[in-house]
Amino acid sequence: MASARVYLLSLGLLCGPCIATAAAYCRLTTEMPKSTEACSTAGVGLAWQRSCVSYSLVKRTDPLPLFEAIRDVTDTSFRTWNRVTCGGEPLGLQLGQTEQLGQCEVPEYNKSSANANTIIFVQDWEERELPPDAFGLTLVWHNPESGEIYDADMQINETLGTLAVCRGSCARGEVDLQNVITHEAGHFLGLGHSTVSSATMASRATVGEVKKRDLDPDDIAGLCAIYRDYAETVCEAEDFTPDRGFSPVCKPAPQGGDAQSDGCRVATTSVGRTLPDAMLGAGVLLIMWRSRKRRR
Secondary structure: OOOOOOOOOOOOOOOOOOOOOOOOOOEOEOOOOOOOOOOOOOOOEOEOOOOEEEEEEEOOOOOOOOHHHHHHHHHHHHHHHHOOEEOOEEOOOEEEEOOOOEOOOOOOOOOOOOEOOEEEEEOOOOOOOOOOOEEEEEEEEEOOOOOEEEEEEEEEEOOOOEEEOOEOEOOOOEEEHHHHHHHHHHHHOOEOOEOOOOOOOEOEOOOOOOHHHOOOHHHHHHHHHHHOOOOOOOOOHHHHOOOOOEOOOOOOOOOOOOOOOOOEEEEEEEEOOOOOOOOOOOOOOOOOOHHHHHHO
16 A cells, blocks of 8 residues: 655644544545645545554653653543543543553554554654654554554654643643643544644644643544444453554564555644644554553
């Protein structure tokens, strides 16, 4: 399948590949928009077609914030979306963090073997030639005909400020992880950028911002447009295992070359400083849904 990658510029109103609707939210689609400031009116909307989806943190080298705090705030960010109700009905999708950490520090999708949806903390952002003003970049691998999401990986930029789990407000120079991950989780679920400035999926933010932690009605409308018809589901731990199994490691590199990801992908970026944004290794491993485990 062809590979499609889009990086949005740091000026003006920005929107990822999306479906234009009467509302201001955008959906990612199988077609790229005609310009970086437009929402695509073509293609099929992207969506997970399984009911139980996992995500895996890749451990940072920096000791602060404490990694357990990062685990907790990541769960909080995803739970913000998972608690949405559509017409009074619970969302027919469950999201859960794996107990096992990811070990692959590059986003990739292996169409022939096991995978993991990872959250990667990137210190060499500039060397990877990623958008310089982006707080994060989420890549989504999908079926170019049906729009089914196969895999999604987040990269979190370590270079725009001090990553922190802010309490109420941030200290000078701190970048609130919950603010960034909640926004990126929207891309993980198939949303592009909203034209509503107060929305979590708005494309811009400032260092120290925390307002994207909470969803705007426009964000909820966008999520319900994708998953409203999904039946309510109850997930057991094993249900979160990706279709071809879970593996925390990178896809082995072929002889004589670097590992390459398979499948179509789209990268969505929200830009920084006045937000940036931006997909499954071997063995059958039990994925533990942390929030479920804690309740038990």
